[in-house]
Amino acid sequence: MEPGDTAVIDRAGLDRLVDVLRARGYRVIGPRVRENAVVLDELASGAELPDGWGVETAPGYYRLRRREDRAVFAHSAGPGSWKQFLHPPRRRVLAVGLDLEPEPEPAEETPVRSAFLGVRGCDLAAIAILRRVLGGGTYPDTGFTERSGGLFVVAANCTEPGGVCFCASMGTGPGVTDGYDLALTEHTGAGHRFVVDVGTTEGAAVLAEIGSHRPTESEVAQARESVSVAAGRMGRSMPEVDIRGLVRDSRDFPHWEDVAARCLTCGNCTMVCPTCFCTTTEDVTDLTGDHAERWERWASCFELDFSYMHGGSVRRTGESRYRQWLSHKLGTWHDQFGSSGCVGCGRCIDWCPAGIDLTAELARLAEEASGAGS
Numbered sequence: 001m002e003p004g005d006t007a008v009i010d011r012a013g014l015d016r017l018v019d020v021l022r023a024r025g026y027r028v029i030g031p032r033v034r035e036n037a038v039v040l041d042e043l044a045s046g047a048e049l050p051d052g053w054g055v056e057t058a059p060g061y062y063r064l065r066r067r068e069d070r071a072v073f074a075h076s077a078g079p080g081s082w083k084q085f086l087h088p089p090r091r092r093v094l095a096v097g098l099d100l101e102p103e104p105e106p107a108e109e110t111p112v113r114s115a116f117l118g119v120r121g122c123d124l125a126a127i128a129i130l131r132r133v134l135g136g137g138t139y140p141d142t143g144f145t146e147r148s149g150g151l152f153v154v155a156a157n158c159t160e161p162g163g164v165c166f167c168a169s170m171g172t173g174p175g176v177t178d179g180y181d182l183a184l185t186e187h188t189g190a191g192h193r194f195v196v197d198v199g200t201t202e203g204a205a206v207l208a209e210i211g212s213h214r215p216t217e218s219e220v221a222q223a224r225e226s227v228s229v230a231a232g233r234m235g236r237s238m239p240e241v242d243i244r245g246l247v248r249d250s251r252d253f254p255h256w257e258d259v260a261a262r263c264l265t266c267g268n269c270t271m272v273c274p275t276c277f278c279t280t281t282e283d284v285t286d287l288t289g290d291h292a293e294r295w296e297r298w299a300s301c302f303e304l305d306f307s308y309m310h311g312g313s314v315r316r317t318g319e320s321r322y323r324q325w326l327s328h329k330l331g332t333w334h335d336q337f338g339s340s341g342c343v344g345c346g347r348c349i350d351w352c353p354a355g356i357d358l359t360a361e362l363a364r365l366a367e368e369a370s371g372a373g374s
Ligand code: SF4
Pocket: 262, 263, 264, 265, 266, 267, 268, 269, 270, 302, 348, 351, 352, 353, 354, 355, 356
């Protein structure tokens, strides 16, 4: 086997994949059911994968449902994303005593090599964005580069887009094109199997340990067809307009007030977004005053303090904060990082308590721009 080759494994082969990766020293992270959602978590074995679970999604709505088959990857994005493992929500960055000498990192905070199992095209694109934003440039975040270095990626071509997915219109899915060691396309029903595309030599070596067989032409054709059919079954799509120009030129449109009347400025959308990366730091001391720590935690541009500068917050209204989030994500992100900051995963739509849907908001702004919304 070598990069570019294709093979087939069955459901037992998927279990072996988890075992082989763990035996090679990887912390295997993949989907599993917990607290009425498909979450991403460390897997002790393939038996923990969400066999036969699907999801129903809509704005402000996410429900698990039992499927009639034993599909493992037939669920769209859940509340967690791979960001939480590469860029943790909260981490201690420094601890000092009275001598001001930094204390060593606790052992459990030392990064270990991770294997991500079941990464969709949208999330693979999000990881690539995080690599550029946090891992690139003159001053990369060394915590991020340590966590993302040596990452083994098992991608999952998506054959079951959800009600809030729109990766096809963002050009990030439903199929994966690169950035993986192995890519799986699941075929459910009779002959439950996974067509495996080999992306790297490390992927080929892992696959050799699992054992696989060569696919028939029809198995490969069926796998490719199911991904291309999925592209036409997205629950949503981004309007086909110049999005960058639209968010730049719509600054004073009345529609922002309409969104602000619904938005609770809770920040959920930024927390679940796989590309939102902002953090803040907090310093704490213990009661004796002889031990101090600095913690980094995710921050949200929906927090009032986020834009605090010399005596006040710049973005005091919900309207200005929502507009800032959307304008950065879809507009100025291009100027800063060379791509859109949105990969079309739909999480911010699912997990918005007000059911605000950025594709619908963009469509309304586009209507206003064309004069139809006035
Ligand atoms: S858009 Fe929704 S999720 Fe985001 S801050 Fe507003 S209410 Fe919260």
